[in-house]
Amino acid sequence: MAPSSPPRPGPLPYLGYGLGLRVEHYEALLANPGKVEWLEVVSENYMVGGGLPLVWLERFRERFALVMHGVSLSIGSTDPLDENYLARLAALAKRIEPAWVSDHLCWTGVQGVNLHDLMPLPYTEEALAHVVDRVKRVQDLLKRRILLENVSSYISFADSQLSEWEFLAAVAERADCLILLDINNVHVSAKNHGFSSLDYLRGIPVSRVQQFHLAGYEQGERLIIDTHDAPVSHAVWDLYVEAVRRFGRISTMIERDDNFPPLSELMAELERARALAEPLLKDAA
Amino acid sequence: MSSLQAIQQQMLQAVLAEKSRPPQMVRDDAIADASSRLEVYRHGYRIRLRDALKVEFAGLQCMAGARFESLLDKYVAAHPSEHYNIRWHGSGLPGFLAYAHPWREKPQLAEMAKLDWAMSTAFDAADESHIGVADLAAVPPASWAGLRLTLQHNLQVLACVYNTDAFRRAADRNGRRPHLRRYAQPRQLLVWRLGTGVHYRRLDDDEWQVLGAAIQGETFASLCASLAGHHGEAAAMARMVALLTRWLGAGLIHGWVLP
Numbered sequence: 001m002a003p004s005s006p007p008r009p010g011p012l013p014y015l016g017y018g019l020g021l022r023v024e025h026y027e028a029l030l031a032n033p034g035k036v037e038w039l040e041v042v043s044e045n046y047m048v049g050g051g052l053p054l055v056w057l058e059r060f061r062e063r064f065a066l067v068m069h070g071v072s073l074s075i076g077s078t079d080p081l082d083e084n085y086l087a088r089l090a091a092l093a094k095r096i097e098p099a100w101v102s103d104h105l106c107w108t109g110v111q112g113v114n115l116h117d118l119m120p121l122p123y124t125e126e127a128l129a130h131v132v133d134r135v136k137r138v139q140d141l142l143k144r145r146i147l148l149e150n151v152s153s154y155i156s157f158a159d160s161q162l163s164e165w166e167f168l169a170a171v172a173e174r175a176d177c178l179i180l181l182d183i184n185n186v187h188v189s190a191k192n193h194g195f196s197s198l199d200y201l202r203g204i205p206v207s208r209v210q211q212f213h214l215a216g217y218e219q220g221e222r223l224i225i226d227t228h229d230a231p232v233s234h235a236v237w238d239l240y241v242e243a244v245r246r247f248g249r250i251s252t253m254i255e256r257d258d259n260f261p262p263l264s265e266l267m268a269e270l271e272r273a274r275a276l277a278e279p280l281l282k283d284a285a
Numbered sequence: 286m287s288s289l290q291a292i293q294q295q296m297l298q299a300v301l302a303e304k305s306r307p308p309q310m311v312r313d314d315a316i317a318d319a320s321s322r323l324e325v326y327r328h329g330y331r332i333r334l335r336d337a338l339k340v341e342f343a344g345l346q347c348m349a350g351a352r353f354e355s356l357l358d359k360y361v362a363a364h365p366s367e368h369y370n371i372r373w374h375g376s377g378l379p380g381f382l383a384y385a386h387p388w389r390e391k392p393q394l395a396e397m398a399k400l401d402w403a404m405s406t407a408f409d410a411a412d413e414s415h416i417g418v419a420d421l422a423a424v425p426p427a428s429w430a431g432l433r434l435t436l437q438h439n440l441q442v443l444a445c446v447y448n449t450d451a452f453r454r455a456a457d458r459n460g461r462r463p464h465l466r467r468y469a470q471p472r473q474l475l476v477w478r479l480g481t482g483v484h485y486r487r488l489d490d491d492e493w494q495v496l497g498a499a500i501q502g503e504t505f506a507s508l509c510a511s512l513a514g515h516h517g518e519a520a521a522m523a524r525m526v527a528l529l530t531r532w533l534g535a536g537l538i539h540g541w542v543l544p
Contacts, residue, residue, distance in 0.1 A: 114369060222316060223317050
């Protein structure tokens with residue numbers, strides 16, 4: 001059966017400046033939420049039967065707007081969509097009513113094996129048609145538009161016919177989904193593949209971008225490794241300014257996945273994002 | 286097979302293989318060669334799984350000591366992950382340690398991994414309500430003999446030949462590594478969750494016999510008869526009341542079914 005058109009609720013809300021919720025900051029964040037306006041939760045961490053994870057989640061839900069961010073949808077895999085995964089994802093979304101649900105434009109496994117990594121796709125018409133079909137199916141099931149995030153990548157494929165940004169833009173337009181633009185990932189992939197990060201931003205349709213990620217990376221010997229375990233770099237702050245100029249007022253968050261500093265350091269980074277963006281947005285207004 | 290399928294399957298094999306050359310479709314360029322590019326994914330896969338398993342197997346880390354990381358690496362190499370949640374890759378580790386050389390020569394490791402994994406699964410098992418002493422007052426006196434207790438689904442009982450609980454306790458409390466002890470007879474270890482806390486404790490022989498019978502759905506009269514075999518008719522009821530009170534206090538009992 002061909003997927004039907006996804007439901008089209010009104011525009012998603014602007015949430016302001018937020019953080020990725022991590023266990024390491026649970027207590028500090030509840031004790032002192034500071035100017036954090038919303039939280040992004042990793043969907044899979046809460047797709048469980050019960051216990052402590054869901055108790056904490058409910059506590060945060062009382063205080064913050066939440067969005068769900070998955071890592072295992074594997075939207076580009078040639079394995080069938082995992083119905084068990086999708087049922088659990090839908091159940092969590094029903095339970096916590098997030099402002100939106102996102103995952104990555106990638107594949108995480110095939111032949112029943114999960115690599116637990118955000119594997120890049122070849123940017124071909126075949127892959128595009130495959131991903132678009134699957135995004136539509138997922139959106140039908142969740143009864144909402146989803147956001148797809150650009151991933152950092154270290155390889156590219158000889159088969160690719162499109163640039164990464166052309167591919168991402170085409171997926172968003174054809175599947176009628178939205179984009180979570182990870183500014184750090186744009187920078188990392190641009191350096192690793194030798195393209196212009198500004199060309200990337202210019203290739204993304206403004207109306208499709210719903211959220212920004214800001215994060216840090218590690219400089220390897222030849223490649224930049226997207227570790228999300230360091231402060232946001234100068235280059236990424238600069239690119240963020242360009243992104244704000246192009247895309248306008250976009251919900252923005254700091255995403256730290258490892259090497260967790262005190263919460264205050266992430267809050268300071270978030271305030272830097274606010275301080276960079278707000279004057280530009282005021283001028284534009 | 287579609288071209289996309291072929292690319293994904295070749296990439297999968299290249300990441301999983303112990304030694305591999307990059308598939309031809311991966312581009313070389315002036316920034317980095319294809320091998321260096323592939324290595325980022327190969328290295329990342331192994332590190333991510335190892336780090337996730339470390340969190341789930343604190344007792345095993347305490348028991349295995351310096352061998353812990355190589356043990357995890359061997360497991361990851363032998364068993365690709367099949368679950369979308371990375372921590373669930375731990376489900377196969379107890380079985381791996383039970384059959385794979387050289388770990389099978391040290392069965393305490395598989396036993397330790399079983400306890401760690403039981404605690405992990407109890408941690409975020411489905412929430413269930415439990416009853417207290419006052420709730421049992423609603424049972425009509427004439428119905429007690431045929432009453433069957435229903436227990437929490439997260440409750441697990443492990444037969445332990447070694448003092449694995451001491452290793453887990455040491456890991457949780459950052460204490461000194463205990464000496465390994467082997468028992469002449471297996472001891473039963475109860476693992477369960479009360480609220481958000483995961484607990485474990487040893488069961489006395491008579492308690493295991495009765496709790497095991499309750500798990501099997503035996504009637505209350507059968508549980509009492511079982512205890513009478515241990516303690517004699519006169520003392521059996523007092524012991525049953527003591528056990529029932531303890532189980533209720535620990536939140537083990539979800540409810541009951543009357544005939």
